[in-house]
Amino acid sequence: MVLRHARTARRSALVALGALVLAGLPCAAAADASPAGGPAPGAAQTLGADRPSPHLLSALQRDLKLNEEQASARLVNEAEAGTRAGRLRNSLGERYAGAWLRGATAGELTVATTDAEDVAAIEAEGATAQVVERPLAALQAAKEKLDAAAGRVSTLDTPVWYVDVVKNRVVVQAVDQAAGTAFVEAAGVAGEDVGVRLAPERPRLLQDITGGDAYYINDSARCSVGFSVTKGAQGGFVTAGHCGRAGATTTGYDRTAQGTFQASEFPGRDMAWVAAQNQWTPTPDVKAADGQEVQVTGSAQALVGASVCRSGSTTGWHCGVIEQHDASVRYPEGTVNGLTRTTVCAEPGDSGGPYVAGAQAQGVTSGGSGNCTSGGTTFYQPVNPILSEYGLTLTTAAAQAAPAEQEGGAQAWTAGRVYEAGATVTRDGVAYQCLQTHQAQGAWAPAGTPALWQRI
Numbered sequence: 001m002v003l004r005h006a007r008t009a010r011r012s013a014l015v016a017l018g019a020l021v022l023a024g025l026p027c028a029a030a031a032d033a034s035p036a037g038g039p040a041p042g043a044a045q046t047l048g049a050d051r052p053s054p055h056l057l058s059a060l061q062r063d064l065k066l067n068e069e070q071a072s073a074r075l076v077n078e079a080e081a082g083t084r085a086g087r088l089r090n091s092l093g094e095r096y097a098g099a100w101l102r103g104a105t106a107g108e109l110t111v112a113t114t115d116a117e118d119v120a121a122i123e124a125e126g127a128t129a130q131v132v133e134r135p136l137a138a139l140q141a142a143k144e145k146l147d148a149a150a151g152r153v154s155t156l157d158t159p160v161w162y163v164d165v166v167k168n169r170v171v172v173q174a175v176d177q178a179a180g181t182a183f184v185e186a187a188g189v190a191g192e193d194v195g196v197r198l199a200p201e202r203p204r205l206l207q208d209i210t211g212g213d214a215y216y217i218n219d220s221a222r223c224s225v226g227f228s229v230t231k232g233a234q235g236g237f238v239t240a241g242h243c244g245r246a247g248a249t250t251t252g253y254d255r256t257a258q259g260t261f262q263a264s265e266f267p268g269r270d271m272a273w274v275a276a277q278n279q280w281t282p283t284p285d286v287k288a289a290d291g292q293e294v295q296v297t298g299s300a301q302a303l304v305g306a307s308v309c310r311s312g313s314t315t316g317w318h319c320g321v322i323e324q325h326d327a328s329v330r331y332p333e334g335t336v337n338g339l340t341r342t343t344v345c346a347e348p349g350d351s352g353g354p355y356v357a358g359a360q361a362q363g364v365t366s367g368g369s370g371n372c373t374s375g376g377t378t379f380y381q382p383v384n385p386i387l388s389e390y391g392l393t394l395t396t397a398a399a400q401a402a403p404a405e406q407e408g409g410a411q412a413w414t415a416g417r418v419y420e421a422g423a424t425v426t427r428d429g430v431a432y433q434c435l436q437t438h439q440a441q442g443a444w445a446p447a448g449t450p451a452l453w454q455r456i
Contacts, residue, residue, distance in 0.1 A: 042080065043451030046444070048297040048359030048397075049079035055288035055317070056358070059309050063319035063344075066104060074105040075358045078306045081109040083451045084125050085303055086421055086435025090454060092118055097132045097139075098165025101305030109303075112136075112168065132168040134193070139163045140326065142170045142192045147328055147337050149187035155330035158183040159202050160379075162327030162341060165304055170194045175202070201369035203329050203379060205242050206346050209235070209280050211296075211354035212287035212311025214253045217244040217261075224313040224353030226364035227296065227383060228282030228395035229273060235282040235395075236275040238386045239352030240364050241266030242333070250274055253313070263390055267334025270366040270381040272352075273390050284397040286354050289317040294356065295397040298444065299383050300452065301325075301421075301437040302357035308342055309357075310380075312350025312365060315372040320344035322357075329379055331367060339379040345372040355380045360438075361394060387439050388418040394439055415442045424456065431456050 044050040052075050060071040078101060085099035088111045097112035109127040113119075114135050122129035146161050157179035161172045172194060174180030180196030187194075213225045223243035229236055241264045244250070252258040258280055264272035276282070285293040288311065302308060302322055309319040320343035327341045344355070346368055355362040363380035370376020387394055393416050413425040413432070416439065423434040425446065432446040432453040446453035 041449070041451070043083040044076040044079040046449050046451040047079045047082075047300055049075040052358060053288065053292075053294035055290070055292040056294050056309060056356070059289060059317050059319045060307055063309075064104070064307060064321070070105050073107075074307060077101070077106040078302060079358060079451070081106065081127075082300065082303055082306075082436045084109055084127055085111060086452075087454055088122060088125055088127065089421055090433050090435065091121070094135055094137060096136055097130075097134065097168060098136050098163075099127075099303055100166050101303055106306060110166075112165065134168055136163070136165065138192075139165070139168070139170055142189045142194060143326065143328070145187045145189050146170065146172065146183070146194070147335075149183065150328065150330065150335045153183065153186045155183060155335060156202075156332065159330040160327060160341070162324040164195075164324055167195070171197050173197045173199050175200060201377065203331060203367045203369050203377070205240075205331060205333070205367045206312075206314075206348050206351040206365055206378070209237050209276060209282050210285045210287050210293060211237075212313065212317070214313035214349070215239075215258060215274075216251045216255065217248050219249075219251060222313065222349050223351045224311070224349065224365065226352050226354045227286070227361050228284065229387070229392040230282055230395060231273075231275075231390070231392050234275050235280065236262070236273055237282070238271070238273045238364060238383060238390075238392065240366055240381060241270045241272040242366070243352045244272060244274075246272075252280065265389075267331065267336050269338060269385065269389075270336045271364070271386040271389065273386065273392060282395040284395050286356055287311045287317070295359065296354075296356060296361045296394070297359040297396050298441055299361045299387070299394055299418075299439045301382065301384065302360065302362060306357050308344060308355050308362055310342075310344045310346060310350070310353060310355045310365060310378070312346055312353035314347045314349035315345065318345050318372060320378075322362075323377075325382075327379060329367065336366060336379075336381070338382065338385065339366055340382055342378050342380065343375075344378050345370060345376045346378045347371050359397075384418045384437055384439060396441060413440065413446055415440050415444075425453075 057071045102108040111127045112130045119129040158174040226238040244261045248261045250258045259274045259276035284295040324341045328337045353365045363382040368378030413427040419434045
């Protein structure tokens with residue numbers, strides 16, 4: 001069932017880094033020195049996880065049933081684990097089968113491989129090793145077959161499908177077994193261990209420049225601001241594509257003229273951006289609880305199992321856990337690919353609103369099921385593909401050092417570009433490999449951010 005627009009006032013050379021914080025060992029040691037000659041900052045420092053907003057801590061305590069010390073430790077553990085997972089992904093190569101976090105404070109990082117000879121190397125990184133049958137690339141290929149089949153057959157009764165790295169399989173969520181089996185057979189993946197999960201919920205769109213604020217489309221439907229962005233000198237914000245088409249006008253939370261949708265995609269993906277008028281100033285802020293705000297410092301993609309919080313103009317500030325990346329969802333209006341599935345609740349009007357993990361922007365609300373009274377499941381459109389697709393720069397609170405003169409060539413590191421985990425670049429004659437998907441900030445040059453880049 002679709003919830004229509006609200007009409008009223010919401011991711012073999014291994015460098016041992018030590019175990020996670022709560023395993024009793026120190027945080028990841030820097031693999032490189034900073035440009036100034038001192039130790040480079042660890043992942044938690046680079047990503048801002050060591051200095052969280054009190055409003056973020058409060059919501060994590062409430063929604064994940066943690067105390068303040070546990071919430072703080074969880075954010076640091078999540079940041080440090082992302083760097084370890086990135087190093088292992090780059091080292092394992094085609095044997096890599098995914099990574100995820102466990103425990104109330106995300107104190108256990110598990111990294112999967114298809115080769116038992118990798119176990120010792122994984123454990124040397126302070127992670128738990130799991131040997132599985134299928135590499136991540138094989139799971140992603142199976143899901144791509146489902147994506148292709150969705151363009152040929154009806155998937156109204158199989159509304160969600162995704163890669164589940166924890167179970168090392170692809171899962172199709174269906175309202176009944178027959179529908180799930182038919183979709184798997186139509187995609188030609190019946191022999192690839194694609195599981196069918198039965199669930200009655202049908203995700204629906206959560207219709208209804210501080211992230212989470214309300215805005216109105218064509219003076220009627222209401223959605224929520226995602227993250228502030230710029231494109232050259234033009235400011236604006238990203239949001240969900242189903243909220244409005246290119247050319248639609250918006251008014252702000254105060255019902256004054258705000259901007260115009262410049263580009264929008266839905267279905268397929270659920271992304272859009274709005275160019276705002278001059279009186280609307282982009283900020284790194286996201287609306288939290290009790291009128292307070294948190295600030296984003298970048299867009300490093302969090303791992304499965306990491307905590308994530310969402311802001312929206314209907315239900316406000318809520319937290320949960322990332323369950324899967326790269327999920328496909330069949331809404332009544334069409335299929336959307338590449339979404340992230342979470343345990344955060346949401347309701348109509350929250351669409352387009354921001355998801356943050358620590359101080360890192362993650363994505364914008366697409367849809368889901370359930371509500372914030374009984375609980376639910378939500379899906380967000382990751383923010384990095386939006387930034388990359390539309391050539392946008394995320395507005396952050398990080399110090400924006402002016403980038404030095406870049407080297408020639410397509411692989412030269414460039415501030416403002418979105419880099420996927422595993423990508424390689426050069427900077428000052430040195431080659432680096434990306435550890436965590438993110439948009440490069442001016443202050444995040446590879447030599448000074450071993451949390452994000454590995455020298456090769």
